[in-house]
Amino acid sequence: MRVQIEGSQAVAEAVVLCRPEVIAAYPISPQTHIVERLSRMVKQGDVGRCQYLNVESEFGALSVLIGASAAGARTYTATTSQGLLFMTEAVYNAAGLGLPIVMTIANRAVGAPINIWNDHSDSMALRDAGWIQLYAETNQEAADLHIQAFRLAEELSCPVMVCMDGYILTHAYEPIDLPDQAGVDAFLPAFSPVQVLDPSDPISIGAMVGPEAFTEVKYLAHRQHLRALTLVPEIAGAFEQQFHRGSGGLYAAYRMTDADTAVIALGSVIGTIKDTVDELRDEGIAAGCLKIGCYRPFPATQLRTALEGVSRVIVVEKDLAVGIGGIVSVDVRMALNGSPIPVHTVIAGLGGRSISTESLKQMVRDARAERLSEPHFLDLNVRVVDEELARRYEQRRAGPLAEQLIRAVNAIGTKVI
Amino acid sequence: MTTQRIKFYQTGTYTAGNRLLDDEARTVQSRLDRTNSLNSGHRACQGCGEALGARYAIDAAMKASHNRLIAVNATGCLEVFSSPYPESAWQIPWMHSLFGNAPAVASGVAAALRAKGHEHVKVVAQGGDGATVDIGFGCLSGMFERNDNVLYLCYDNEAYMNTGVQRSGATPPFARTNTTQAVGEAPGNLLGTGKNVPRIAMAHGIPYVATASVADLHDLEAKVTTAMGMNGARYIHIHVPCPLGWGSDPAHTLKVARMAVESGLFPLFEARSGAVVDRTRIRRKVPVERYLELQTRFQHLFKPQRDREAIAAIQAIADENIATYGLRESGSL
Numbered sequence: 001m002r003v004q005i006e007g008s009q010a011v012a013e014a015v016v017l018c019r020p021e022v023i024a025a026y027p028i029s030p031q032t033h034i035v036e037r038l039s040r041m042v043k044q045g046d047v048g049r050c051q052y053l054n055v056e057s058e059f060g061a062l063s064v065l066i067g068a069s070a071a072g073a074r075t076y077t078a079t080t081s082q083g084l085l086f087m088t089e090a091v092y093n094a095a096g097l098g099l100p101i102v103m104t105i106a107n108r109a110v111g112a113p114i115n116i117w118n119d120h121s122d123s124m125a126l127r128d129a130g131w132i133q134l135y136a137e138t139n140q141e142a143a144d145l146h147i148q149a150f151r152l153a154e155e156l157s158c159p160v161m162v163c164m165d166g167y168i169l170t171h172a173y174e175p176i177d178l179p180d181q182a183g184v185d186a187f188l189p190a191f192s193p194v195q196v197l198d199p200s201d202p203i204s205i206g207a208m209v210g211p212e213a214f215t216e217v218k219y220l221a222h223r224q225h226l227r228a229l230t231l232v233p234e235i236a237g238a239f240e241q242q243f244h245r246g247s248g249g250l251y252a253a254y255r256m257t258d259a260d261t262a263v264i265a266l267g268s269v270i271g272t273i274k275d276t277v278d279e280l281r282d283e284g285i286a287a288g289c290l291k292i293g294c295y296r297p298f299p300a301t302q303l304r305t306a307l308e309g310v311s312r313v314i315v316v317e318k319d320l321a322v323g324i325g326g327i328v329s330v331d332v333r334m335a336l337n338g339s340p341i342p343v344h345t346v347i348a349g350l351g352g353r354s355i356s357t358e359s360l361k362q363m364v365r366d367a368r369a370e371r372l373s374e375p376h377f378l379d380l381n382v383r384v385v386d387e388e389l390a391r392r393y394e395q396r397r398a399g400p401l402a403e404q405l406i407r408a409v410n411a412i413g414t415k416v417i
Numbered sequence: 418m419t420t421q422r423i424k425f426y427q428t429g430t431y432t433a434g435n436r437l438l439d440d441e442a443r444t445v446q447s448r449l450d451r452t453n454s455l456n457s458g459h460r461a462c463q464g465c466g467e468a469l470g471a472r473y474a475i476d477a478a479m480k481a482s483h484n485r486l487i488a489v490n491a492t493g494c495l496e497v498f499s500s501p502y503p504e505s506a507w508q509i510p511w512m513h514s515l516f517g518n519a520p521a522v523a524s525g526v527a528a529a530l531r532a533k534g535h536e537h538v539k540v541v542a543q544g545g546d547g548a549t550v551d552i553g554f555g556c557l558s559g560m561f562e563r564n565d566n567v568l569y570l571c572y573d574n575e576a577y578m579n580t581g582v583q584r585s586g587a588t589p590p591f592a593r594t595n596t597t598q599a600v601g602e603a604p605g606n607l608l609g610t611g612k613n614v615p616r617i618a619m620a621h622g623i624p625y626v627a628t629a630s631v632a633d634l635h636d637l638e639a640k641v642t643t644a645m646g647m648n649g650a651r652y653i654h655i656h657v658p659c660p661l662g663w664g665s666d667p668a669h670t671l672k673v674a675r676m677a678v679e680s681g682l683f684p685l686f687e688a689r690s691g692a693v694v695d696r697t698r699i700r701r702k703v704p705v706e707r708y709l710e711l712q713t714r715f716q717h718l719f720k721p722q723r724d725r726e727a728i729a730a731i732q733a734i735a736d737e738n739i740a741t742y743g744l745r746e747s748g749s750l
Contacts, residue, residue: 021532022525051528055521056559063518063556067489067525070512073532075525093514197510197526199485199538206513207500 002177007139007169008033010176011078011104011162014143016041017184018102018150020076021191022068024053024061028083029116030166031106035078058083062090062101069099070205072196074150077101080166081108081122088126095130096221097206098194100153100160102146103131107267107318108166109351113402117352118166119318120266124327130221132156132228133296134248135266136164139174144247147179148235150188155231156224157194163295165268167352179243187242225297232294250299252291253306255281259288260311261364264303264332266292269316269348269355276360287364292328300335307335312342314367316360316378318349325375345375353379384408445477445638452479452508454486459506460498464667466657466674467495467572470631471543474570474655477638479509481645482539487526488512491519491544491553494579495572517552519544520560523567531566539645543570546587547577549654550614554586557614561621564649568641571614571652574659582662586612589682590734591727592714594662599717608730618652619688625651626688631658632674636685636697643687656683664713676708681735684742696742705731 005013012034015023023042025035042052051068055061058079065075079087084105094101105123109115123133134149136142142164149160164170179187195205209217229250236248254274256262263273270291280287290306292299307313313336315329324330326345333343344367349355359379366372387408392398445451454475461468479486490496490513499506500513514522523542530538542560544553549571560567576594577583583596590608593599597606618626625644629637637655644651658674660667677683678697682705685697706728709715718724739745 022528024525024528049532049534051532053524053528053563053565055524056555056562059518060521060556060559063514063521064525064528066514066518067512067522067527068529068532069525070522071487071526071529071533073525073529075529089515090518097514197487197512199487199510202508202510204500204502204505204507204511204513207502207505208497209502213502 001180002175004173005176005178006033006171006173007142007164008106008171009037010139010143010178011146011164012037012041013178014146015076016047017179017181018076018147018188019048019074020050021048021073022051022053022065022075023077024055024064024068025077026055026058026061026079026083028058028080030108030170031078031080031083031104033170034104034106058087059090062087062094062103065101066090066094066097066099069094069101069193070097070195070197072191072193072198074154074191075101076103078104078106080106081110081116084122084126085110088129091126091129091131094159098157098221100150100157100191102149102153102160102162104146105161105163106166106170107163115351116166118168119350119352120163121319121350123161123163124319127296127327130158130225131296132158132160132225132294134160134162134232134294135292136162136169137268137270137291137293139164139169139172140176140245141247142169143176143178144239144243144245147184147188148239148248152228152231152235154191156227158224158228163267168268177245183242187239228294228297229299229302248293250294250302251306252293254289254291256288256290256306258286260286261368262288262290262307262310262313263316263360263364264290264292264313264328265316266295266328267318269318272355272357273316273360276357276364279357280361280364285364285368295328298331298335300331303332303335304339307341310341312344312367314344314346314363314372316346316348316355316363320347320350329375344372346372346378347375348378381409384412444473444635445480446473446634451476452484454479454507454509455499456506456508458504460501461494462661462667464660464670465494465498466631466659466670467545467574468498469634469670470572470637470655470657471495471570473631473634473637474543474641474653475509475541477641478539478541478568478645481642485538486510487538487540489514489519489523489526489540489542491542491548492516492579493545493548495543495545497579516548518556519548519553520567520569521556523569524560524563524565527566539568540566541568541570543572545578546571546573546575547585549573550586550612558617558621561618561623561650561652564623566648566650568644568651568653570641571654572657573654574657574662576659576662578659578662587614591718591731593717594714604717605715608727615652615654615688618654619691621650622691623650623652624648624690627652628654628656628683628685630656630674630678630683630685632656632671632678633685633697640687662714664716665711669711673708673711676703676711679703680705680708681739681744682708682731684738684744686742693742696744698747699739699744702739702745705735
C-alpha cells in the first residue's frame with residue numbers, strides 16, 4: 001500500500017509487520033518518532049502480545065533485548081549517537097552472544113560539541129562490534145531493510161543495525177510502499193532461536209571462555225558474519241520476488257559502466273551524488289557512483305570487481321577518524337590492495353552540514369586535476385580555521401574551541417548549514 | 418500428648434535443627450528433592466558466604482516456582498566461580514551478560530515470557546554488591562520503578578572481591594580494602610559514605626524488600642519463598658561474608674555473619690510496598706567489637722592501639738539500626 005508517510009513512521013510500520021515480541025527504547029533525537037509510533041501501536045493492541053518497555057537508558061534498552069532475545073523473543077530497538085555509544089558494552093555483548101536483535105540507527109553526529117544533526121560518526125564507531133550494518137539510501141529502502149534485517153539476523157543468529165540518516169530520512173515525508181502483512185509473513189518465518197533459556201532444557205549462556213578457545217569462538221563469529229555477504233543479496237532477491245521491488249543488497253552501481261571516476265558513499269547522500277554524476281556526465285566527465293548498502297561485513301571482493309576499470313575512487317564519508325582521516329576509505333583501499341587505482345578521502349556532511357551538488361562537482365574536478373588534499377574536508381571554512389589557529393597561538397587560555405568558532409563564523413556572516 | 422516447643426538456640430546451633438521440625442517447616446536444603454541448582458564442584462573459595470547464600474536462595478526459588486526458573490547473573494565472583502565452560506555448576510537455565518545490566522536483562526527475560534504467554538516461568542537476577550549498588554544501579558532502579566516481574570538477589574560482601582577487594586558503595590565505614598587502605602588519617606573507608614540500597618529499593622514502593630543473612634539460612638529461604646509467591650519487582654539483600662576480603666577465618670563465615678546480625682550492624686527486616694512490616698529481633702545483643710575483631714579488614718581499629726572513636730562510631734550505627742527497626746523490642750511492629 002502506497003502512503004504519504006514520514007520515514008520514522010514507515011520504519012515503525014515495517015517493524016510492526018515483522019511481529020516483534022519485545023521492544024525496549026530510550027528517547028533520543030532523531031530516533032524518537034520511530035519508538036513513539038511503536039509505543040502507540042503496541043498499546044493499541046496492533047502488535048499482538050508484544051511488550052514495550054520504557055527503560056532508563058540506552059544501555060538498559062539493549063540489555064532488556066539481550067535477555068528477551070535469549071528467552072526466544074523477536075526484539076527491536078532504535079537509537080542514535082550518544083545513545084549508541086552509551087550502550088556500547090551491550091552492543092558488543094549482543095553480538096558476542098549471537099543474539100539476532102534488530103536496531104535502527106537514526107544516524108547522528110557524536111559530541112562534543114553536542115550536535116543533533118546527521119552524520120555517520122555513531123554507527124561507524126561501532127562498525128567492528130560484530131553487528132551487520134546496512135545503510136538505507138531512501139525511506140522506502142529503510143522500511144524494506146528492516147523486514148530483510150529480521151530475516152538476516154535470525155538466519156545468522158547475529159544482530160543487525162539498519163542505519164538511516166537522522167532527519168534527512170527519519171523526518172522526511174515521502175510516498176512509501178508499505179508491504180502487506182501476508183507478504184511479510186510469507187517472507188519472514190517465525191523466530192526459531194539456536195539457543196534459548198528454557199527450564200525444560202537448562203543451558204548456561206554467557207559463561208567464561210579462556211585463551212584455549214577464545215580465538216576459535218571469535219574466528220567462527222567472523223566466519224558467520226561473512227556469510228552475510230552471500231545472504232544479503234539472496235535475501236534482497238527473495239524480497240524483490242515477494243514484493244516486486246528492489247531494495248537492499250551489498251552495493252549498487254550507478255552509471256559505473258565506462259566511469260573513470262567512482263564516487264563511493266553510504267546512505268541518503270547517494271541521491272545527491274547520483275544528481276552530481278548526471279550533471280558531470282553532461283559536462284563530459286565520466287563519473288559514476290557506487291553505493292555501499294552493506295558496510296559490515298564489508299563486501300571487499302564485490303567492490304573491487306565493481307571498481308574495475310576506473311582511474312580514481314573518491315570516498316565521500318560522513319565521519320572522521322581523528323588522527324588518520326577516513327574510515328570507509330581505509331576499507332576501500334584494502335579492497336583495492338595491490339591495485340594502482342588511487343583512493344581519495346573526502347570528509348563531508350559532518351554534524352548535518354549540507355552536501356551540495358556544486359561542491360561535489362568541484363570535488364570530482366579537483367580529483368581529476370590532482371588538486372584534492374588528502375584527506376579533503378568538503379566546504380571547510382578555511383578562513384575561520386586559520387583565524388582561530390592564530391588566536392590560539394597567541395593566547396594559552398583561549399577558552400572553549402567550539403564557542404570561539406561559532407563566534408567567528410557568525411562574525412564573518414557565512415552561512416554554513 | 419504433651420508437647421514442648423523447641424527453639425533453635427536450644428539445639429546448640431543456629432543452622433541445624435531440621436530434625437526437630439515438622440517436615441513442612443524444614444529447609445528446602447535439607448530435602449532429598451532439593452534441586453542443587455548451584456551444583457558442587459564450582460570454584461568458590463573455602464568458606465564463601467556468597468556460594469552458600471546463592472545455593473540456599475536459588476534452591477528455594479526453584480522449589481517455589483516448581484522448578485520453572487530462569488536466572489540472570491551479573492559479572493562477579495558468583496558468575497566467575499560457577500560458570501566457566503564447560504564446567505557450569507548451574508542446573509537451571511542461566512545467563513550472564515554484563516556487569517552492570519543484570520536487572521535489565523532479567524526484565525527482558527520476563528518481558529519475553531509474558532509476550533510468549535509463559536508467565537508460569539519465573540525470573541531471578543543476582544549480583545554482588547558492586548553489580549547492584551554501583552555499576553548496575555541505574556538498571557536496578559529502572560527495573561524497580563517499572564515493577565517488572567523479577568526477584569533481584571544482591572549478595573552483599575561489601576566490596577569488589579572478584580577484582581581483588583576494592584571499595585564499593587556497600588563497603589562499611591573504616592573497612593580496609595585495597596582502595597581504602599589502612600593508612601594516613603582516617604584509615605580505611607570513610608565514615609559517612611556509602612548507600613543503603615534496601616531503603617532505596619523501598620523508596621520505589623515495590624511490593625517486597627527484605628534483608629537476609631547466611632547467619633539465618635532458614636530465614637533466607639523463607640524470604641525467598643515469600644518473594645517468589647508475589648509478582649512485580651522484589652528485592653532481597655543478603656549479607657554474605659567473604660573470608661578473603663574480610664580477612665576472616667573460612668571456618669567462621671556463619672559466626673561472622675551472625676555477629677553482624679546480633680550486633681545490629683546488619684538488621685534483618687521485611688518491607689512491603691515501602692513500609693517495614695517485620696524484623697528479626699536480636700535475642701542477645703553483642704557489642705560491635707565481637708564482629709569487628711573477627712576480621713583483619715578492621716584490624717587497624719585494634720592495633721597498634723584501640724581506636725575508641727571509630728569503634729564508638731560503628732557502635733552508634735548498630736544502635737541506630739536497633740532503634741530504627743525495633744530490633745530489641747518485643748512483639749510485632
